[in-house]
Amino acid sequence: MDTAKKLEIKSLAVPLTIIGDEYMIGFDKPENSGEKIKQMIANLDGESSKAVQKEEKVKIPLFGEVGVKSLSLPVLSVVLGTLDGFNPCSMWALLVLLTIVIATGSRKKVWLVGGVFILTSAVSYFLFMAAWLNAFIFIGYFSFVQFAIGLVAIIAGAVSIREFYKFKPNVCEVSTPEQKKKLSERIKRVLRSASLPMMLLGVVAIAFSVNLIELLCSLGIPVIFTKTLTMYHLASWKYYGYIGLYDFFYMLDDIIVVAIAGFSMKFFLFNSGYSRWSRLVAGILMLVLGAIFLLKPELLMFGS
Numbered sequence: 016m017d018t019a020k021k022l023e024i025k026s027l028a029v030p031l032t033i034i035g036d037e038y039m040i041g042f043d044k045p046e047n048s049g050e051k052i053k054q055m056i057a058n059l060d061g062e063s064s065k066a067v068q069k070e071e072k073v074k075i076p077l078f079g080e081v082g083v084k085s086l087s088l089p090v091l092s093v094v095l096g097t098l099d100g101f102n103p104c105s106m107w108a109l110l111v112l113l114t115i116v117i118a119t120g121s122r123k124k125v126w127l128v129g130g131v132f133i134l135t136s137a138v139s140y141f142l143f144m145a146a147w148l149n150a151f152i153f154i155g156y157f158s159f160v161q162f163a164i165g166l167v168a169i170i171a172g173a174v175s176i177r178e179f180y181k182f183k184p185n186v187c188e189v190s191t192p193e194q195k196k197k198l199s200e201r202i203k204r205v206l207r208s209a210s211l212p213m214m215l216l217g218v219v220a221i222a223f224s225v226n227l228i229e230l231l232c233s234l235g236i237p238v239i240f241t242k243t244l245t246m247y248h249l250a251s252w253k254y255y256g257y258i259g260l261y262d263f264f265y266m267l268d269d270i271i272v273v274a275i276a277g278f279s280m281k282f283f284l285f286n287s288g289y290s291r292w293s294r295l296v297a298g299i300l301m302l303v304l305g306a307i308f309l310l311k312p313e314l315l316m317f318g319s
Contacts, residue, residue: 023250026152035059038248043161046311091243092257096264098297099236108132108225109269111199112218113276115206122280128206129273131215133266135222140237141262143226147241148254164242165308171235172301179295236297237261239304 019027022038032039034055042048109132116128154160205217240261244254275281 024248025251040248088244088247088257089260091240092260093264094300095236095240095297096261097267098300099261100265100268101294106269106272108202108221109272111202112206112221113273115203117276117280120280122277125280126273126277127215128218129276131218132222133269133273135219136226136269137262137266139223139226140265141258144237144241144258144261145255147238148244148258151242151245161242161308164239165305168235168239168301168305168308170305171239172298172303172305175235175294175298175301177298179298235301239301239308242308243304 018033019031022033022036024031024038024040026040028040030040030042032042032052032055034052035058037055037058039048039051039055109129112128112132113125116125151160201217202221205214205221241258244257249257
């Protein structure tokens with residue numbers, strides 16, 4: 016118990032393997048968990064066997080062979096967060112907000128409304144991903160969960176590639192035209208509010224509801240990312256640090272749009288080509304990660 020407290024092990028279960036300052040909960044297969052234990056021993060001794068030193072590679076279409084261990088959790092956080100961010104669902108609502116606010120001619124209101132929308136979106140998406148993370152920590156010791164996540168990733172990757180070929184600029188596949196019309200009318204009512212606090216509360220509610228839709232638009236990416244994090248049994252602050260890094264790059268396109276609107280008082284829209292090609296790259300990456308989860312999950316245990 017003293018060791019568990021020192022290592023910040025929140026969910027105690029058996030088997031629990033502790034080597035130095037690293038630990039692993041559960042054991043599925045020698046080629047998965049066994050390799051992780053070898054890596055933990057190598058880290059403790061400062062030595063690596065040939066098996067540990069060997070650079071595993073995967074072949075990714077358009078990119079060729081990529082050394083998996085040359086990747087890292089920070090890189091994965093940045094790449095997946097950025098790809099997840101180029102999604103029309105949340106951007107559409109932000110652009111409607113900015114279009115109406117810019118027409119008022121108030122630069123202060125543009126910064127205020129845009130900033131509240133971004134802050135609420137970032138916090139709500141962070142909380143959604145934290146919920147996924149804790150769910151996987153709680154149930155993630157079962158091998159069928161890993162198999163299911165692999166299938167989800169492959170299906171999400173196939174859907175993303177399909178969207179690349181059937182791409183419609185600035186169209187969210189989850190929202191119906193009727194829902195978008197209702198949301199647009201709701202945005203107008205909120206921005207016409209005479210009370211500034213009530214207007215900002217309305218923007219918070221809109222941002223939160225839009226991010227629920229956004230989660231449905233790209234469910235595969237945050238799910239595969241949070242499940243990958245749980246494979247490392249990190250300290251709690253590291254888990255949330257990586258989610259925070261993902262979240263920042265997820266919001267980066269919205270931040271750029273609001274910054275341009277705030278400084279120039281002009282409407283700005285990313286070229287739809289960015290969104291389209293990001294779906295192809297995300298789809299390929301999801302297929303690769305899904306296949307790794309199903310066939311050789313230990314490849315995902317690159318340096319953290």
